[in-house]
Amino acid sequence: MDAISPEREERRRRQKELADQLKASGAMDEIFAKIDAGEPLTGEHGMLGGMLKAALERGLDAELTEHVGYDRGDAEASLYPNSRNGSTPKTVSTEIGDIELAVPRDRNGSFTPMLVPKGQRRLDGLDGMIISLYAGGMTIRDIQHHLANTIGTELSHETISKITDQVADEVLAWQTRPLESLYPVIYLDAIIVKIRDGGHVRNKAAHIAVGVDMDGIKHVLGIWVQATEGAKFWASVCAELANRGVRDVLIVCCDGLTGFPEAIAATWPEATVQTCVVHLIRAAMRFVNYKDRKAVAAALKPIYQAANEDTALEALEEFSASELGKRYPSAVKSFQDAWDKFTPFLAFPPELRRVIYTTNAIESLNYQLRKITKNRGHFPNDAAAVKLLWLAICDIEDKRAREREKERGLPASKRKASGRLIEGNVTTNWKQALEQLALAYPERINPYL
Missing domain, CATH: 1.10.10 (Arc Repressor Mutant, subunit A)
Structure with missing residues (x-):
C-alpha cells in the first residue's frame, strides 16, 4: 500500500474526527434526510448555500452584538446609546454560488462589519x-x-x-526585486504573444531571462515584452538588471538577437554571449528533406562536438564539400553566419558545455506557457501579457509542488510527480561546471565562492 505523508494523514484524521462528532450528535440527520430526498448540495437552491448564509448572518449578528453592547431581544436594550436597526439586503458571490445576505445595521450607522466588509461583493x-x-x-x-x-x-x-x-502590484514587486551580484550563466529565450497595438493586433516577443546563481539554482529574473527593435530595447533590459543588483555575468546563452551582444558588452564588458547550439542546429536543419535529416544531423555533430575552433572549422569545411553539404548549402550558411557567436562554446570543457549547450531549460518553460497562451485571442497591452505569464509560471510551479507533496514518503521508484520546472531547479552537474568556471574566470568568480 502506498505511503501517505504525515500532513495528509493528520488532515484525514481531523476531518474524520469532526465528521464522526457531527454524525454522533445527530446534527447531520436532517441534512442527510434532505440529501436522500434529492435536494441539491450546490447551485442556486443548494443546501450548502443555505448553510453558508446562516453561518455568515450569525457571524454578522454576533459582530453587531459586540458593537452595540447587548444581545438581540435584550429587555434593557433601550438603556444603550446605540441600538439595532433592522438589516440591509446584500448579495455576495462565493465559491458555491451567490448568497443573499441580510446584513444587520445599527441606528447610529457606525457599525462596520469585518466578516463581510462594506463594499465587498465577493468572498x-x-x-x-x-x-x-x-x-x-x-x-x-x-x-x-x-x-x-x-x-x-x-x-x-x-x-x-x-x-x-x-496581482499587478505583486507582478511589479517581482519584476523589480533585488537580484544577486553575479550570475555565472543567464539563459534568454522568447515566446510570441499577440498584443493589441493601436488599432491592430501584432505579434510581439515576450523575452524570459533565467539566471543560474552560484549554487546552481535557476531563477526567472524577469519578463520583458519587446516594444522596440534592437539595441535600444536590450540596453533598457540590461540596465534594469544592473539597477537591480547584477554586477557581472559570465555567460549569456541565447538565440541570435539583433542588438543584444552590443547591449551586453556595454553593461557587462567581460560577459561572453553564446549562441544556443540547439537553436543553431535547428536553423541548419530547417530546409533539410525529412529523409536526409538523420544523415545531416550526424554530419553536423563533428562541428559542435569538436575539441577546439580549428577542428570545428575543418569539420564545417568537410561538411560543406560533401554531397549533403552541397545539397543543403543553407545548413552550411547557418553555421557560417553564427560562427563568431558559436565558437566561444568550443573553448569550454565538456562539463561546462553541457550547462550552456542549450536553452532547453527555458524552452521547456516556454512550451508550458504556449499551451496556456495559444487559446487566447490577444492581450490588450504589454502589461497584461506579462501578468498572465507570471501567473502561469507561479501556477505551474504550485501544481508541481502539490503533486510532489502528495508523493512525499514514497520510495523513488513510485514517485511520478514532475520536479521543479525552472524556479528553484538545480542545474545538473553544477559542481563540476562551477569548478571549470572558477578555472576559466578566477578573478571574477572567486570573490563569490
Whole structure:
C-alpha cells in the first residue's frame, strides 16, 4: 500500500474526527434526510448555500452584538446609546454560488462589519478561484461563462478583469526585486504573444531571462515584452538588471538577437554571449528533406562536438564539400553566419558545455506557457501579457509542488510527480561546471565562492 505523508494523514484524521462528532450528535440527520430526498448540495437552491448564509448572518449578528453592547431581544436594550436597526439586503458571490445576505445595521450607522466588509461583493475564496482559472489560460469571458454554469454566479467582464488586476502590484514587486551580484550563466529565450497595438493586433516577443546563481539554482529574473527593435530595447533590459543588483555575468546563452551582444558588452564588458547550439542546429536543419535529416544531423555533430575552433572549422569545411553539404548549402550558411557567436562554446570543457549547450531549460518553460497562451485571442497591452505569464509560471510551479507533496514518503521508484520546472531547479552537474568556471574566470568568480 502506498505511503501517505504525515500532513495528509493528520488532515484525514481531523476531518474524520469532526465528521464522526457531527454524525454522533445527530446534527447531520436532517441534512442527510434532505440529501436522500434529492435536494441539491450546490447551485442556486443548494443546501450548502443555505448553510453558508446562516453561518455568515450569525457571524454578522454576533459582530453587531459586540458593537452595540447587548444581545438581540435584550429587555434593557433601550438603556444603550446605540441600538439595532433592522438589516440591509446584500448579495455576495462565493465559491458555491451567490448568497443573499441580510446584513444587520445599527441606528447610529457606525457599525462596520469585518466578516463581510462594506463594499465587498465577493468572498476571498472566489477571487482565488478566478485568479487560478486565469493563470491556467482561461480568458475573462471563459471564466465568466464557467462561473455561471458551474456555481450560478454572474460576474461582469469588468469585475473579473479587476480581480485579475489585483496581482499587478505583486507582478511589479517581482519584476523589480533585488537580484544577486553575479550570475555565472543567464539563459534568454522568447515566446510570441499577440498584443493589441493601436488599432491592430501584432505579434510581439515576450523575452524570459533565467539566471543560474552560484549554487546552481535557476531563477526567472524577469519578463520583458519587446516594444522596440534592437539595441535600444536590450540596453533598457540590461540596465534594469544592473539597477537591480547584477554586477557581472559570465555567460549569456541565447538565440541570435539583433542588438543584444552590443547591449551586453556595454553593461557587462567581460560577459561572453553564446549562441544556443540547439537553436543553431535547428536553423541548419530547417530546409533539410525529412529523409536526409538523420544523415545531416550526424554530419553536423563533428562541428559542435569538436575539441577546439580549428577542428570545428575543418569539420564545417568537410561538411560543406560533401554531397549533403552541397545539397543543403543553407545548413552550411547557418553555421557560417553564427560562427563568431558559436565558437566561444568550443573553448569550454565538456562539463561546462553541457550547462550552456542549450536553452532547453527555458524552452521547456516556454512550451508550458504556449499551451496556456495559444487559446487566447490577444492581450490588450504589454502589461497584461506579462501578468498572465507570471501567473502561469507561479501556477505551474504550485501544481508541481502539490503533486510532489502528495508523493512525499514514497520510495523513488513510485514517485511520478514532475520536479521543479525552472524556479528553484538545480542545474545538473553544477559542481563540476562551477569548478571549470572558477578555472576559466578566477578573478571574477572567486570573490563569490
